[in-house]
Structure formats: C-alpha cells, structure tokens
Amino acid sequence: MTNRSCVIRLSRYKNALLRLRTLNFVRVFSENLADAAGVTATQVRKDFSIFGITGNRRGGYKVDELIEQLNKILGKDKIQKFILVGMGNLGKALVQYAGFERSGIKIVAGFDIDANKWDKEGPVPICPLEELSEVIRRHEIEFGIITVPDFAAQQVLELMIPAGIRGVLNFAPICVKGPEGCVVNNINLVTELENIIYFVNASEKTQESQQ
Amino acid sequence: MTNRSCVIRLSRYKNALLRLRTLNFVRVFSENLADAAGVTATQVRKDFSIFGITGNRRGGYKVDELIEQLNKILGKDKIQKFILVGMGNLGKALVQYAGFERSGIKIVAGFDIDANKWDKEGPVPICPLEELSEVIRRHEIEFGIITVPDFAAQQVLELMIPAGIRGVLNFAPICVKGPEGCVVNNINLVTELENIIYFVNASEKTQESQQ
Numbered sequence: 001m002t003n004r005s006c007v008i009r010l011s012r013y014k015n016a017l018l019r020l021r022t023l024n025f026v027r028v029f030s031e032n033l034a035d036a037a038g039v040t041a042t043q044v045r046k047d048f049s050i051f052g053i054t055g056n057r058r059g060g061y062k063v064d065e066l067i068e069q070l071n072k073i074l075g076k077d078k079i080q081k082f083i084l085v086g087m088g089n090l091g092k093a094l095v096q097y098a099g100f101e102r103s104g105i106k107i108v109a110g111f112d113i114d115a116n117k118w119d120k121e122g123p124v125p126i127c128p129l130e131e132l133s134e135v136i137r138r139h140e141i142e143f144g145i146i147t148v149p150d151f152a153a154q155q156v157l158e159l160m161i162p163a164g165i166r167g168v169l170n171f172a173p174i175c176v177k178g179p180e181g182c183v184v185n186n187i188n189l190v191t192e193l194e195n196i197i198y199f200v201n202a203s204e205k206t207q208e209s210q211q
Numbered sequence: 212m213t214n215r216s217c218v219i220r221l222s223r224y225k226n227a228l229l230r231l232r233t234l235n236f237v238r239v240f241s242e243n244l245a246d247a248a249g250v251t252a253t254q255v256r257k258d259f260s261i262f263g264i265t266g267n268r269r270g271g272y273k274v275d276e277l278i279e280q281l282n283k284i285l286g287k288d289k290i291q292k293f294i295l296v297g298m299g300n301l302g303k304a305l306v307q308y309a310g311f312e313r314s315g316i317k318i319v320a321g322f323d324i325d326a327n328k329w330d331k332e333g334p335v336p337i338c339p340l341e342e343l344s345e346v347i348r349r350h351e352i353e354f355g356i357i358t359v360p361d362f363a364a365q366q367v368l369e370l371m372i373p374a375g376i377r378g379v380l381n382f383a384p385i386c387v388k389g390p391e392g393c394v395v396n397n398i399n400l401v402t403e404l405e406n407i408i409y410f411v412n413a414s415e416k417t418q419e420s421q422q
Binding site for chain 1: 222223225226285300301303307396398404410412415
C-alpha cells in the first residue's frame with residue numbers, strides 16, 4: 001500500500017509543517033501542504049487517508065496533531081540513531097549536518113580506517129573501523145550511512161549487518177546489496193547530476209525540433 | 212519514452228562499464244551489467260533497445276563502443292560544467308568530490324555570501340554571490356547545484372535561471388520550483404534517512420505480525 005514515493009511525500013509534509021509551526025501556524029490545509037511539497041491537494045488527502053489521518057473540510061488539520069501523527073508513522077517519535085563509515089569530505093559534511101539533529105536523527109559515531117581521522121573528543125566521536133560492531137551493539141543502532149570509496153562499500157555493509165544494522169543509505173558510487181530484510185538505498189551523486197544533464201539536453205532537442 | 216529511472220539506470224551501466232574497462236574487459240554481457248546495476252538482464256536489453264543500442268547474443272557488447280554510446284545519450288561526450296552556490300560543509304564536500312571530475316563533470320566555481328569563504332586561488336575558485344550571473348554567462352554554464360539553507364534556496368534559483376542555468380540539483384531541505392523548461396531535482400538528506408527508518412520499521416512490524 002505504501003511505497004518509497006509516498007513515504008518521501010510524508011517526510012516533506014512533516015518538514016513543511018515543522019517550518020509552518022515556527023511561523024505560529026495552528027491550522028493547515030491540504031492545499032498548503034500540496035504547495036510546499038510540489039504535489040496536488042488531492043494527493044495530500046490520498047496519502048493521509050492511507051494512514052487514517054483525517055482533516056476537517058473547513059478547519060483543515062491541526063499542525064501539532066498532524067506533526068505528531070506523521071512522526072509516529074515515520075518512526076520519528078523517538079531519536080533515531082545512525083552510525084557513519086567513511087570520514088572523507090562527504091562523511092565529514094554529513095556528520096556535521098545540522099538538519100539531522102533538528103529532525104530527530106543523531107549520528108552517534110563516525111568510523112574510518114585512517115588513524116589520522118580518529119577523534120574521540122569531538123561532538124561526534126570518530127573511531128577506528130575495528131570498533132564498529134561493538135559501538136553498534138552497545139548503542140543498539142539499526143541504521144548506517146556509507147561514504148567510503150566504491151571498492152570498500154560492499155565490505156563495509158557486510159560488517160554492519162551482522163552487528164545489527166537493518167537500514168543503510170549508501171553514497172559510494174556502486175550499488176551495494178544487503179541480505180533480505182535489510183533496507184539499502186543508494187544515492188549516487190554522479191548519477192544525480194547526469195540525470196539533470198540528460199533531461200536538459202532532451203528538452204533542448206524537443207525545442208529545436210519544434211522550431 | 213524515457214523517464215528518470217531509465218536514465219539513472221543508463222548512468223549506472225555506464226559507471227559499471229568504466230570500472231570494467233579498468234579491469235581490461237573488452238566485451239560485456241547484459242547479465243554483467245544487470246548484476247552491477249541491480250536489475251534484470253531483460254531490463255538492460257530493454258533500456259538499450261529504446262536508444263537503438265544492440266549487442267550480439269554470443270559476443271555481447273563491446274565495452275568501448277558501449278561507453279561511447281552511453282556518454283553520447285547522457286550528454287557526457289563533452290565536459291559538463293556546473294556552478295555551486297552555498298559553501299557550507301556539504302558545498303565544500305561536493306566541490307572537492309573526486310568522482311565528478313572522473314565522470315566528466317566539472318564544478319567551475321563556488322559561490323557564497325560570506326566573505327570568509329571567498330578564495331579565488333584554490334583549484335575551484337569560491338566567489339561572492341554578486342558574481343554569479345557574470346560567471347555563468349562567461350563560461351556558458353547550464354547546470355547548478357544549490358547547497359544553501361532552506362530559506363535562501365528559492366532566491367538562489369531565481370538568480371541562476373535568468374543568467375542561463377537550465378538544470379539544478381537542490382540539496383536545501385525545501386522543494387524549490389523552477390520555471391517551465393528548467394529541470395530541478397531535489398535531494399533532501401533528512402527525507403532519505405526517514406525513508407530508510409520507515410521501511411525498516413515497516414518490515415519489523417510485518418515480521419512481528421507473522422510470528
């Protein structure tokens with residue numbers, strides 16, 4: 001019944017609501033959320049109805065209640081702990097990304113094989129890769145982020161899984177594969193840029209052929 | 212006929228081929244590319260047939276020819292130039308990301324409003340935001356990356372478009388909207404992590420209800 005796109009939209013509604021709350025909004029309408037998430041109001045109502053969230057045609061939704069309901073659906077009613085492996089530039093940027101903490105996501109520790117990167121005194125401790133299993137088990141962490149070079153990514157995934165990781169976001173430019181029951185999403189930055197290049201070129205060609 | 216998923220798969224095949232070439236592969240089969248991209252061999256052949264790429268049942272595809280054909284389709288037969296606005300941690304990481312240069316993508320310049328970040332002597336010059344239009348026009352750049360805070364993202368997009376940018380990858384945690392004919396993709400890092408949390412929790416619930 002739910003798919004990746006639907007869950008991504010729920011996240012977007014929730015993030016828009018958090019912003020609206022800072023503007024002192026008490027009520028919000030499906031049209032407002034539609035604008036913020038770049039979808040139609042019908043889509044918003046459809047997504048909500050899947051999860052039994054109902055508004056009031058005249059009064060809309062109550063912002064506070066809606067945030068609470070969405071957080072519960074998204075598993076965000078408690079702090080969600082992540083570990084990250086690969087303290088290159090991207091790994092460092094993600095460990096320092098303020099948006100995570102604001103959204104109830106905490107990177108508990110970073111890991112690297114390079115001793116120059118280790119630092120247990122910082123706000124997020126950076127540890128030797130050998131300590132990965134122990135830290136995952138001690139903090140009962142279920143989620144991981146991979147920002148290592150492509151050749152190391154599958155190996156890192158295979159260290160994470162037996163220690164208890166069940167969901168991974170992989171930025172290494174290679175599709176890593178987890179066992180059944182493990183959620184692995186891949187973001188390839190090159191692919192994302194190539195996608196934009198392709199569609200810009202495609203629209204240029206269409207325009208030329210119309211002239 | 213082509214959609215975002217198909218183009219993403221073409222990028223993946225191409226990236227796998229580049230790796231296979233470094234291993235001295237001369238020929239490759241749809242089954243090899245299927246494994247590397249995490250799809251079926253039928254899917255690979257279907258994607259290729261859309262673009263008139265044909266192999267040979269016995270001999271497979273020639274790696275060099277296939278890379279050339281895919282690069283052409285993806286608009287990668289020449290260096291593709293980008294600018295990036297927002298030199299925070301993520302912006303810095305992207306400007307330094309070695310994977311782009313290897314894939315024929317060049318970030319020509321970075322921009323920020325903060326004078327402390329300006330640096331015209333580095334490998335990628337970091338310039339004041341005021342120079343954005345001039346640099347885009349001088350280098351005839353069509354592609355941009357946004358890594359500014361959410362409240363500034365739409366404004367940055369609206370500076371980019373009149374100067375000539377036609378495709379944008381936005382990392383600010385807000386959906387920015389471009390005019391018609393402009394390609395804008397949004398990557399929200401929080402949403403990506405929330406997606407993983409949701410699907411791990413959903414699979415836990417399914418397992419519990421089966422017990």
